[in-house]
Amino acid sequence: MRILVTGGAGYVGSHAVRHLRHAGHQVWIYDNLSCGHAAAALDTPLILGELSDTQKLVDLLRSQQVEAVMHFAAFALVGESVTNPSKYYENNVVGSLRLLQAMHGADVRKIVFSSTTATYGEPAKSPIAETTLQQPINPYGFSKLMVEQILDDFAAAYGFGFAALRYFNASGAAADGLIGEDHRPESHLIPIVLQVALGQRDRVTIFGDDYPTPDGTCIRDYIHVDDLAEAHLRALDRLQPGKGLKLNLGSGTGYSVQQVIDVCRQVTGHPIPAMMGARRAGDPPALVADSSLAQRTLDWQCRYSDLPTIVASAWNWHQAHPRGYA
Numbered sequence: 001m002r003i004l005v006t007g008g009a010g011y012v013g014s015h016a017v018r019h020l021r022h023a024g025h026q027v028w029i030y031d032n033l034s035c036g037h038a039a040a041a042l043d044t045p046l047i048l049g050e051l052s053d054t055q056k057l058v059d060l061l062r063s064q065q066v067e068a069v070m071h072f073a074a075f076a077l078v079g080e081s082v083t084n085p086s087k088y089y090e091n092n093v094v095g096s097l098r099l100l101q102a103m104h105g106a107d108v109r110k111i112v113f114s115s116t117t118a119t120y121g122e123p124a125k126s127p128i129a130e131t132t133l134q135q136p137i138n139p140y141g142f143s144k145l146m147v148e149q150i151l152d153d154f155a156a157a158y159g160f161g162f163a164a165l166r167y168f169n170a171s172g173a174a175a176d177g178l179i180g181e182d183h184r185p186e187s188h189l190i191p192i193v194l195q196v197a198l199g200q201r202d203r204v205t206i207f208g209d210d211y212p213t214p215d216g217t218c219i220r221d222y223i224h225v226d227d228l229a230e231a232h233l234r235a236l237d238r239l240q241p242g243k244g245l246k247l248n249l250g251s252g253t254g255y256s257v258q259q260v261i262d263v264c265r266q267v268t269g270h271p272i273p274a275m276m277g278a279r280r281a282g283d284p285p286a287l288v289a290d291s292s293l294a295q296r297t298l299d300w301q302c303r304y305s306d307l308p309t310i311v312a313s314a315w316n317w318h319q320a321h322p323r324g325y326a
C-alpha cells in the first residue's frame with residue numbers, strides 16, 4: 001500500500017516506518033520535527049509539514065495516491081499537558097481533526113491511530129481490558145480519548161475504517177541499532193536509567209516507594225517498539241470501512257521501577273545509583289495490559305518484550321549513539 005506516516009521521524013513512528021517498508025509498502029513521512037529527528041527517517045522520504053496544514057495534506061494525499069495513514073504525530077508529555085493543556089488540545093485534537101478532514105477531502109479513509117493507556121486514567125482493576133471505563137486524569141489522556149471519539153464519528157458518518165491502538169509503555173530499540181529512543185527532554189524511565197549507566201547522569205530518582213505494590217514502586221507494562229510496529233502492520237490489514245478497532249498493546253507483564261533498574265544493572269554491568277524521591281503527580285500505581293483482544297484480532301504476539309531483551313536493545317542503541325541523533 002501507499003502509506004503516509006505522520007510523526008514518522010519520532011520514536012515509535014520511525015520503527016513502524018521500517019516495518020512497513022520491510023513488508024513492501026511505499027511510505028512517506030510527514031513530520032514537523034518539533035520532537036522528531038530527520039536522521040530517524042533514514043532513507044524514507046520525509047516531508048516537512050504541520051498537521052494543521054490541511055491543504056498541504058490534501059495535495060500530498062492526492063499527488064502520491066496515498067491509500068492509508070498511520071498517525072503518530074502528537075505531543076506526549078503528561079506533566080506538560082497539565083501545565084499547558086492548550087498546547088495539547090491544539091496539537092493532538094485540532095491537529096488530528098485537520099488531518100482527518102484532509103483525508104476526507106482526498107478520499108482516504110483508512111487510518112491507524114496512536115492512542116494510549118492514559119485514556120484509562122487510574123483503573124481500579126489490573127490487567128486492563130478494552131472494556132475498562134476510559135476516565136483520563138490529565139489533558140494528554142483526554143486529548144487521545146477525544147480523537148478516538150472523532151474517529152468513531154468519522155467511521156459512522158463517512159465510512160472511515162480505523163484502528164486506535166492503546167499502547168502501554170513503548171520501549172527498546174531496533175535490533176540492528178540504527179534507530180532508537182531520543183526524546184528531548186527525556187522523561188521515560190529506561191532511557192534515563194541507561195543515561196546513568198553511560199555516565200551522563202549521576203543517578204536516577206525513583207518517583208515514590210509508597211505505592212500499594214510489592215516493593216512500593218510503580219508497576220508498568222513495557223512493550224518493545226518492534227512488537228508495537230508489527231501490531232500496526234497487522235492492524236492496517238484488518239481495517240474495514242465504517243468500523244473501528246480499539247486494542248490494547250502491551251506485554252501483559254508488569255515490572256516495578258525498582259525491577260527495571262535492577263534489570264538495567266544486570267544488562268549494563270553498571271551499578272546505576274538510585275535515590276528515592278517524591279511521587280510524580282498523576283502516576284497511577286500499576287498499569288498492566290490485557291492484550292488478549294489484540295492477540296486474537298491481529299493474530300499477533302509479542303516477540304521481543306521480555307524486559308532483558310528490551311533493555312539490551314535500548315542499551316545497544318544508547319551505547320552506539322550516546323548523544324542520540326545529535
Ligand SMILES: NC(=O)c1ccc[n+]([C@@H]2O[C@H](COP(=O)([O-])OP(=O)(O)OC[C@H]3O[C@@H](n4cnc5c(N)ncnc54)[C@H](O)[C@@H]3O)[C@@H](O)[C@H]2O)c1
Nearest residue numbers: 007009010011012031032033034035036051073074114170
Ligand atoms: N512512547 C510511548 O510510550 C507512548 C505510549 C502511548 C502512546 N504513545 C503515542 O505514540 C505516538 C508516538 O509517540 P513517540 O514516543 O514516538 O513520540 P515522539 O515525540 O518521538 O514522536 C512524535 C512525532 O510527531 C511529530 N509531530 C508532533 N506534532 C506534529 C505536528 N503538529 N505536525 C507534524 N508532526 C508533528 C514530532 O516531531 C515527532 O517526530 C504519540 O501519538 C504518543 O502519544 C506513545
Ligand SMILES: O=c1ccn([C@@H]2O[C@H](COP(=O)(O)OP(=O)(O)O[C@H]3O[C@H](CO)[C@H](O)[C@H](O)[C@H]3O)[C@@H](O)[C@H]2O)c(=O)[nH]1
Nearest residue numbers: 076116117118169187188189192205206207218257280283
Ligand atoms: O526518572 C524517572 C522516570 C520515571 N519513573 C517512573 O517510571 C515509571 C514509568 O515512567 P515513564 O515516564 O517511562 O512512563 P509512563 O508510564 O509515565 O508513561 C507512559 O504512559 C503515559 C500514559 O500514562 C504516556 O503514554 C507516555 O508516553 C508513556 O511512556 C513511572 O512509574 C514513573 O514514575 C521514575 O521513577 N523515575
